[in-house]
Amino acid sequence: MTASEIRALFAVASRPEVVSLAGGMPFVQALNLDIMAELVQRLIASRGAQALQYGSGQGDVVLREQILDVMAPVGVTAHPDDIVVTTGSQMALDLVTRVFCDPGDVVLVEAPSYVGALGVFRAYQCDIEHVAMDEQGLVPEALSEAIARSRRSGRTVKMIYTIPSFHNPAGVTQGHERRQQILAIAQSAGILVLEDDPYGLLSFDGHIPRAIRADDPDGVIYLGSFSKTIASGLRVGWAVAPHGVREKLVLAAESAVLCPSNYSQLTVSAYLETQPWLEQIKVFRELYRERRDALLESLGSMMPAGTSWTVPTGGFYSWVTLPDGLDATAMLPRAIAALVAYVPGTGFYVDGQGRQNLRLSYCYPEPDRIREGVRRLAGVVEGELVLTNTFGTGTGLHEAPGSSFPAPHLK
Amino acid sequence: MTASEIRALFAVASRPEVVSLAGGMPFVQALNLDIMAELVQRLIASRGAQALQYGSGQGDVVLREQILDVMAPVGVTAHPDDIVVTTGSQMALDLVTRVFCDPGDVVLVEAPSYVGALGVFRAYQCDIEHVAMDEQGLVPEALSEAIARSRRSGRTVKMIYTIPSFHNPAGVTQGHERRQQILAIAQSAGILVLEDDPYGLLSFDGHIPRAIRADDPDGVIYLGSFSKTIASGLRVGWAVAPHGVREKLVLAAESAVLCPSNYSQLTVSAYLETQPWLEQIKVFRELYRERRDALLESLGSMMPAGTSWTVPTGGFYSWVTLPDGLDATAMLPRAIAALVAYVPGTGFYVDGQGRQNLRLSYCYPEPDRIREGVRRLAGVVEGELVLTNTFGTGTGLHEAPGSSFPAPHLK
Numbered sequence: 001m002t003a004s005e006i007r008a009l010f011a012v013a014s015r016p017e018v019v020s021l022a023g024g025m026p027f028v029q030a031l032n033l034d035i036m037a038e039l040v041q042r043l044i045a046s047r048g049a050q051a052l053q054y055g056s057g058q059g060d061v062v063l064r065e066q067i068l069d070v071m072a073p074v075g076v077t078a079h080p081d082d083i084v085v086t087t088g089s090q091m092a093l094d095l096v097t098r099v100f101c102d103p104g105d106v107v108l109v110e111a112p113s114y115v116g117a118l119g120v121f122r123a124y125q126c127d128i129e130h131v132a133m134d135e136q137g138l139v140p141e142a143l144s145e146a147i148a149r150s151r152r153s154g155r156t157v158k159m160i161y162t163i164p165s166f167h168n169p170a171g172v173t174q175g176h177e178r179r180q181q182i183l184a185i186a187q188s189a190g191i192l193v194l195e196d197d198p199y200g201l202l203s204f205d206g207h208i209p210r211a212i213r214a215d216d217p218d219g220v221i222y223l224g225s226f227s228k229t230i231a232s233g234l235r236v237g238w239a240v241a242p243h244g245v246r247e248k249l250v251l252a253a254e255s256a257v258l259c260p261s262n263y264s265q266l267t268v269s270a271y272l273e274t275q276p277w278l279e280q281i282k283v284f285r286e287l288y289r290e291r292r293d294a295l296l297e298s299l300g301s302m303m304p305a306g307t308s309w310t311v312p313t314g315g316f317y318s319w320v321t322l323p324d325g326l327d328a329t330a331m332l333p334r335a336i337a338a339l340v341a342y343v344p345g346t347g348f349y350v351d352g353q354g355r356q357n358l359r360l361s362y363c364y365p366e367p368d369r370i371r372e373g374v375r376r377l378a379g380v381v382e383g384e385l386v387l388t389n390t391f392g393t394g395t396g397l398h399e400a401p402g403s404s405f406p407a408p409h410l411k
Numbered sequence: 412m413t414a415s416e417i418r419a420l421f422a423v424a425s426r427p428e429v430v431s432l433a434g435g436m437p438f439v440q441a442l443n444l445d446i447m448a449e450l451v452q453r454l455i456a457s458r459g460a461q462a463l464q465y466g467s468g469q470g471d472v473v474l475r476e477q478i479l480d481v482m483a484p485v486g487v488t489a490h491p492d493d494i495v496v497t498t499g500s501q502m503a504l505d506l507v508t509r510v511f512c513d514p515g516d517v518v519l520v521e522a523p524s525y526v527g528a529l530g531v532f533r534a535y536q537c538d539i540e541h542v543a544m545d546e547q548g549l550v551p552e553a554l555s556e557a558i559a560r561s562r563r564s565g566r567t568v569k570m571i572y573t574i575p576s577f578h579n580p581a582g583v584t585q586g587h588e589r590r591q592q593i594l595a596i597a598q599s600a601g602i603l604v605l606e607d608d609p610y611g612l613l614s615f616d617g618h619i620p621r622a623i624r625a626d627d628p629d630g631v632i633y634l635g636s637f638s639k640t641i642a643s644g645l646r647v648g649w650a651v652a653p654h655g656v657r658e659k660l661v662l663a664a665e666s667a668v669l670c671p672s673n674y675s676q677l678t679v680s681a682y683l684e685t686q687p688w689l690e691q692i693k694v695f696r697e698l699y700r701e702r703r704d705a706l707l708e709s710l711g712s713m714m715p716a717g718t719s720w721t722v723p724t725g726g727f728y729s730w731v732t733l734p735d736g737l738d739a740t741a742m743l744p745r746a747i748a749a750l751v752a753y754v755p756g757t758g759f760y761v762d763g764q765g766r767q768n769l770r771l772s773y774c775y776p777e778p779d780r781i782r783e784g785v786r787r788l789a790g791v792v793e794g795e796l797v798l799t800n801t802f803g804t805g806t807g808l809h810e811a812p813g814s815s816f817p818a819p820h821l822k
């Protein structure tokens with residue numbers, strides 16, 4: 001699925017009568033917009049000459065210090081000099097790839113992986129290799145094999161790109177031991193880890209996973225974002241880079257956008273300084289947990305046998321596997337006609353995997369809309385099963401050929 | 412001069428006791444900050460759910476329509492679909508280069524040229540060739556010669572990058588006939604023109620130059636910016652692309668930053684909708700004209716014989732040529748010690764030209780500070796002349812070897 005197809009999809013899915021379980025939009029309405037309005041009013045009235053002016057290419061120094069506090073719960077410690085503020089963490093992905101990767105370099109990614117990262121790696125002509133996941137995310141043995149295989153074929157493996165917490169789109173999370181295993185493999189192979197962590201603080205069970213970067217400041221680049229913890233429209237993300245790399249990232253950032261927006265940065269900075277931001281994250285967590293529950297309950301009560309899905313403990317997404325013989329891409333037009341939207345699984349792979357999969361997002365619609373969306377989706381899947389004459393065969397996912405998702409973590 | 416040297420320079424020059432004629436910061440304090448504060452307060456209170464949310468990768472559609480009005484004075488007409496909103500026009504420079512240029516492709520640029528553009532072309536490993544300027548900017552004969560020379564050597568010329576109005580750093584402007592000549596050369600050679608126009612509306616004499624793009628929608632990519640007409644800290648710029656190119660730029664933009672900031676875009680949109688933006692541009696024009704006058708008068712009355720400079724009719728900059736034998740880069744530490752800062756000319760070339768030149772910006776300091784800055788600078792230049800034993804020889808610029816600036820346009 002190309003970016004333009006995704007755009008077309010979003011255009012249709014944004015019609016109000018469609019229940020969209022497709023987009024990954026945070027529910028920014030949960031912010032107190034009147035308080036936000038007052039905050040920006042005070043910012044511009046008191047510090048407008050700075051907020052409306054060019055700033056440093058690396059980002060505002062006060063904000064970089066505050067970012068250290070925001071990363072404390074995931075265990076990342078750093079010096080403010082090692083933080084580069086970007087126009088969303090998407091730009092950090094772009095800069096890191098620009099600095100590290102030459103055409104033909106191998107980047108190892110999860111199977112499936114974030115579509116925006118795949119787009120960046122493709123834009124820089126990297127050789128993208130998917131590595132299998134299980135209920136705890138990236139599988140260490142599969143990672144070792146992929147490194148060995150790439151090297152046997154004479155290629156250079158430049159990065160391991162991973163979303164360890166509340167994965168997009170897979171909805172799974174690496175446990176602490178799993179992270180240690182992955183890091184040990186990367187260290188022993190001398191390969192950089194690019195750790196993308198936009199959802200880390202959005203845990204539903206009170207346990208915030210420790211970042212991989214917390215255990216290796218030199219071998220891991222950590223990407224953070226305010227898009228899901230404050231507001232995506234501000235476009236403020238950051239990279240924490242090993243000290244020797246930081247200067248190159250800053251130069252690349254200056255070449256790309258001159259400097260990040262002071263207007264957005266100082267808004268975030270004022271918000272962190274004056275508002276109970278951790279309390280607000282708790283509000284977001286409760287909200288998303290309630291929606292996750294609505295999704296899982298309705299999937300459990302309404303989806304036909306043979307359908308399975310992951311059980312996220314944080315973040316925005318569950319990854320669904322359709323009954324054997326069904327194709328999520330082919331089914332999408334019928335789903336849209338039934339007024340429910342999702343993202344087909346193939347968009348999260350570069351190698352044609354994922355036809356039996358789809359991503360459901362529970363972050364944006366209210367719980368009742370989620371239930372209605374799943375009801376519509378279940379009807380579409382049932383219709384597909386009748387059409388393909390496989391209804392009632394109950395072959396299920398476990399034997400699905402080519403699936404990179406083993407069974408245990410699936411509901 | 413590398414980006415890090417420029418950063419070091421700016422760090423020193425930002426000390427309050429230094430008169431900085433170095434930076435190109437717009438004087439955003441000329442906005443009514445209380446009105447801006449009210450505007451953003453209303454925006455977030457009434458449309459916060461949109462302003463704080465992800466948006467389209469191409470940019471907000473209402474803003475793209477408003478951008479058409481903003482370009483009307485320079486004669487650019489287009490469809491909103493052909494506009495791509497970017498994180499400042501620096502990002503548009505980056506995207507255009509990313510889409511069009513392969514390593515080794517020739518990009519023709521003015522001598523001197525904008526340092527941020529040179530950085531982008533260098534980052535994409537373009538072969539940068541400077542083309543001589545005169546009092547009307549890019550010299551058509553030199554352009555033809557540069558194209559022929561590049562092609563004779565077997566290289567592909569991908570773009571002609573030009574700042575036709577109120578050039579940064581040269582302070583000169585192409586007349587209408589000159590623009591027609593340049594366009595004809597580009598068309599006949601089949602080479603894309605990349606027209607960078609951040610200053611076009613900031614004319615001091617009532618004449619707003621017609622954009623090159625106004626006469627060729629297919630062969631010219633036009634870059635615009637709100638950094639100098641509203642506020643640089645918002646980081647909102649745009650590209651107007653030929654229809655066949657636009658889709659590629661949008662895909663590159665999505666890969667680079669996912670989408671531009673709705674927060675910044677909707678602020679610009681609300682400002683354009685509710686504020687007398689053309690009146691505010693007149694305020695900026697008057698302010699910068701007064702500062703330009705302060706600069707030119709004090710240069711005329713205080714600089715030693717043999718110094719010359721361009722007379723800008725708009726924009727932010729004048730380009731100074733020092734007396735023979737003086738070196739603006741070597742002189743900079745002494746200027747900083749005398750509490751005045753400028754940007755040495757060598758930063759605006761990739762080939763070592765510009766040692767005798769420096770760029771003076773009059774956009775930010777108040778007129779009295781500009782006069783004081785020139786007084787200090789004149790003292791430094793005089794001291795240099797004594798040191799180099801050339802004081803009183805009066806050889807001047809006209810015979811300066813290797814200068815790409817002929818005499819007529821210089822004061």
